[in-house]
Amino acid sequence: MSRLGNLGARLYRGEVGYDFVGHRKFWYGLSVLITITAIVGVVVRGLNMGIEFEGGAVFTTPKTSASVEHTTEAAEQISGHQAIVQELGSGGMRVQIAGVETDTSTEVKEKLAEELKVNSEDIDAQLVGPSWGEQIANKAWQGLGIFMVLVVIYLAIAFEWRMALAALVALIHDLTITVGVYSLVGFEVTPGTVIGLLTILGYSLYDTVVVFDGLREGSKGVTKQTKFTYSEIANRSINGTLVRSINTTVVALLPVAGLLFIGGGLLGGGMLNDIALSLFVGLAAGAYSSIFIATPLVADLKEREPQMKALRKRVLAKRAKAEEREGRDVYGDEDDGPQDAPPAGVTGQRDAEPHAASAASGQRRERPSPQRGGRGKGRPSGRRR
Incomplete structure (x- = not known):
């Protein structure tokens, strides 16, 4: 993975x-x-x-030697409106002019062809009315x-x-x-x-x-x-x-x-x-x-x-209880506090008592092994000969 x-x-x-x-x-x-x-x-x-929403005209020209700046300036002077010009990959221009009426679009197209030095019939015009x-x-x-x-x-x-x-x-x-x-x-x-x-x-x-x-x-x-x-x-x-x-x-x-x-x-x-x-x-x-x-x-x-x-x-209450329980388990030995010091003369006795208890608990107690009936009595291993 x-x-x-x-x-x-x-x-x-x-x-x-x-x-x-x-x-x-x-x-x-x-x-x-x-x-x-x-x-x-x-x-x-x-x-x-775009003109699809405001209305206007879009002129797509064939390949021309004119620059984008020159085309923009010429289109705005001819139409009297703001123009947006984009250079296409084929070398032509896409000229968008908002507010151009249908009646004046043909005149704008012909004058634009003269400025760009192209044939007006080769310019594709798309017109969209404001309504x-x-x-x-x-x-x-x-x-x-x-x-x-x-x-x-x-x-x-x-x-x-x-x-x-x-x-x-x-x-x-x-x-x-x-x-x-x-x-x-x-x-x-x-x-x-x-x-x-x-x-x-x-x-x-x-x-x-x-x-x-x-x-x-x-x-x-x-x-x-x-x-x-x-x-x-x-x-x-x-x-x-x-x-x-x-x-x-x-x-x-x-x-x-x-x-x-x-x-x-x-x-x-x-x-x-x-x-x-x-x-x-x-x-x-x-x-x-x-x-x-x-x-x-x-x-x-x-x-x-x-x-x-x-x-x-x-x-939150369950988590608080779990944290409290965990805290008691981890720090429980420290909660008892310090032990009081024993009085003088008793220290040896208190110290001896745990040793005696541990010694007594450490002794092994021999427990007799269980006997089965009277077999093997008196024999060390309890086996029959």
Whole structure:
């Protein structure tokens, strides 16, 4: 068995582990800090919404010798709106201009072809009206809301409402962090981003449900024993699935990292960046929230129940008695205190008495061997001749 597999087995048996639930306040504070940073980034910098949501035009040019800076400046002067230009791997340019109306798109296309010294017929133009983009945005929010409601209902039925609430908090946490990273990085928000968000929410739920399932199995009949509290059982459930969570997260992040840094960074794929960034951030945030937020939050909610409070008291009382009993066994000889000094003239007598007793107890007492009838009487060995 490999070292990682051996570690996983020891974590599952509870031989080693990290106290996730015991240090939950630290991780709660860290999560709140990250979430506040993401919200501030969205408020201050905003989101770079794609034309699918705001409306506009996207012009894809053939190979040209013009630079990105020159193309950006020319597109903004021609259209009168802010332009986002990205160089493609084929040597062409992807020019995105928000706010361009359908009536003026043909004129913008022809002037852009003159500036870049390419044929206008070779430029691919995609036009999106503002009303259609607004409908796409509304549909995306509706789909996200329906997804959240269905998730909460399913978890409440399959597990319990506390686990459903904790999973919902973890999902909102993952969404907020992913959106905040998009705002800070400045990546464009497209329908591919929405697809990536829905994908990572499903992955986050998968990891959370695995831990919840182990917690449900481990907490059956929890009030009938006095060995572990509910928080300790929850912590054992996290440690039991820790190696599995790490392995699945790393395996999922490796291809996504290749898609983001190689496909999007080196090859210049526009849509690849939109999907890969949401997947990369969301997968990491989902693994983090299922371990450090969802399960500790369930333990906090369960510990408020009267039955769990009574269980904690019984467990702590039993441990206190066991420690007290162990302390008496280890230090019991020291509790008698010092002996009073014997009066003068009695020391020799007291010292002699134990020696006499030990000498008497050390003497062997010859016991006659049992005789069987009159056979062998008077013979040393008792044997017949």
